[in-house]
Amino acid sequence: MKVKREKWQKEFSEWYNELIETAGIQDKRYPVKGMNIWLPYGLKIMRKIERFIHDEMERTNHEEVLFPALIPETEFQKEAEHIAGFEGEVYWITHAGLNPLEIKLLLRPTSETAMYSMFSLWIRNHADLPFKVYQIVNVYRYETKHTRPLIRVREISRFFEAHTAHRDFEDAERQIREDLEIFDRLAKFLALPYIVSKRPDWDKFPGAFYSLGAEVMMPDGRTLQIGTMHNYKQNFAKAYNIKYETETGDHEYAHQTTFGMSERLLAAVMAIHGDDNGLVLPPTIAPIQVVVVPIPKKDSPYDVVAYARGIVEELKNAGIRAHLDDRDEIRPGRKFYEWELKGVPLRIEVGPRDVEGGKAVIARRDTLEKSVIEREKLVDAVRELIDAIMENLYNRAKEFLESHIKRVDSLEEAKKVFEGRRGIVEIPWCGEESCGLEMEEVLDAKMLGTPYPEEKAKIEGKKCPHCGREAKFIARFARTY
Numbered sequence: 001m002k003v004k005r006e007k008w009q010k011e012f013s014e015w016y017n018e019l020i021e022t023a024g025i026q027d028k029r030y031p032v033k034g035m036n037i038w039l040p041y042g043l044k045i046m047r048k049i050e051r052f053i054h055d056e057m058e059r060t061n062h063e064e065v066l067f068p069a070l071i072p073e074t075e076f077q078k079e080a081e082h083i084a085g086f087e088g089e090v091y092w093i094t095h096a097g098l099n100p101l102e103i104k105l106l107l108r109p110t111s112e113t114a115m116y117s118m119f120s121l122w123i124r125n126h127a128d129l130p131f132k133v134y135q136i137v138n139v140y141r142y143e144t145k146h147t148r149p150l151i152r153v154r155e156i157s158r159f160f161e162a163h164t165a166h167r168d169f170e171d172a173e174r175q176i177r178e179d180l181e182i183f184d185r186l187a188k189f190l191a192l193p194y195i196v197s198k199r200p201d202w203d204k205f206p207g208a209f210y211s212l213g214a215e216v217m218m219p220d221g222r223t224l225q226i227g228t229m230h231n232y233k234q235n236f237a238k239a240y241n242i243k244y245e246t247e248t249g250d251h252e253y254a255h256q257t258t259f260g261m262s263e264r265l266l267a268a269v270m271a272i273h274g275d276d277n278g279l280v281l282p283p284t285i286a287p288i289q290v291v292v293v294p295i296p297k298k299d300s301p302y303d304v305v306a307y308a309r310g311i312v313e314e315l316k317n318a319g320i321r322a323h324l325d326d327r328d329e330i331r332p333g334r335k336f337y338e339w340e341l342k343g344v345p346l347r348i349e350v351g352p353r354d355v356e357g358g359k360a361v362i363a364r365r366d367t368l369e370k371s372v373i374e375r376e377k378l379v380d381a382v383r384e385l386i387d388a389i390m391e392n393l394y395n396r397a398k399e400f401l402e403s404h405i406k407r408v409d410s411l412e413e414a415k416k417v418f419e420g421r422r423g424i425v426e427i428p429w430c431g432e433e434s435c436g437l438e439m440e441e442v443l444d445a446k447m448l449g450t451p452y453p454e455e456k457a458k459i460e461g462k463k464c465p466h467c468g469r470e471a472k473f474i475a476r477f478a479r480t481y
């Protein structure tokens, strides 16, 4: 990598943009701004993340669906707040061939308005509830801010959205708790520590009763939202006429929730675990967990390639994703560099001396430490190292996150945080919207919201530093992506 660590914490963007291409994640040269091409290696990693999500959806009884990408203008216009929130970033289809369309179509920016007219046909009776579906699809948003691969794009190509309908508010709340549990399992799978905040009213999802956002801490001290959960109450059900018949024969509007994520998950993995040498992948999502590199010597009586092949076979039989790099034309040093750049968690090197002694050298990607392991203990050693890497990645990132959350009582202290190494500032707040918006201006930062679960947000005996009134909540502010 051209950009080195001491530099990339300041110039994170430059480091990130270089890594996207050199590690083979995406190509940014496609001639539509904000729409990038997934390269094979990047896509393989993303598929591992998606596999986990599919399995979690299955475990929690969500069914997969696939809706068309086009939505008629007439459906889109049914929920007023929702249109207001999205109309500025919608791509329209106005013509079919040479003829203008009678009803314009839009490319989905999210799928509420595509799905809910169908929900009103599918959901008839209390026995149909809870109703839980999801899809992973492309969505389109005309982003006017600076675009950045996987983070801010005009085609979100791996958009995960779960949509549910329930009998009452309490069952919808139970769904939000399940979403949080799924998210927690996914975050652990990716070794990503995070925080959850309840968004302030002015920043909730258009049409939602409330919104939760899960954030991670990027190396430059800015936060990245990687998951959202929304409780819609009956807002969309009323607009789309989603009603069910109760046990007593009454007709009630359903309560609804959604849960959303995207390829930002991979952006977070890259940014949070990566280093000067490139990607550092959690073994859970590494397409190759162990690369075995034979280092032959001329005139040696030992067949290092055969020895290396034997190791790969044994690892594969043990269910470990292993790869033999026996390319003749490339020197071992060059191979090490390439596999480090691609973030392969473990590298095994074998030379004639290892064959002779029945050993192998094993190098960790996360710490770059090397150790010598006996050949017959190799599979167990690899298993242990995989667990150790997961733990180290998580702990390292957790320490970074925690050291970047600062609780302060005054706006001056908060400003200092943003002038320095940034991070998240937690500050007492009266709970008034006007005051919160003014604090955003003063701090030149976004209010992420109040800590969630809500017990964590309560505060007593403190004053709101902006207006001097009694503070009701802790509010979190950060510079965000």
Ligand SMILES: [Zn+2]
Residues within 6 Å of the ligand: 429, 430, 431, 432, 435, 436, 464, 465, 466, 467, 468, 469
């Ligand atoms: Zn205030």
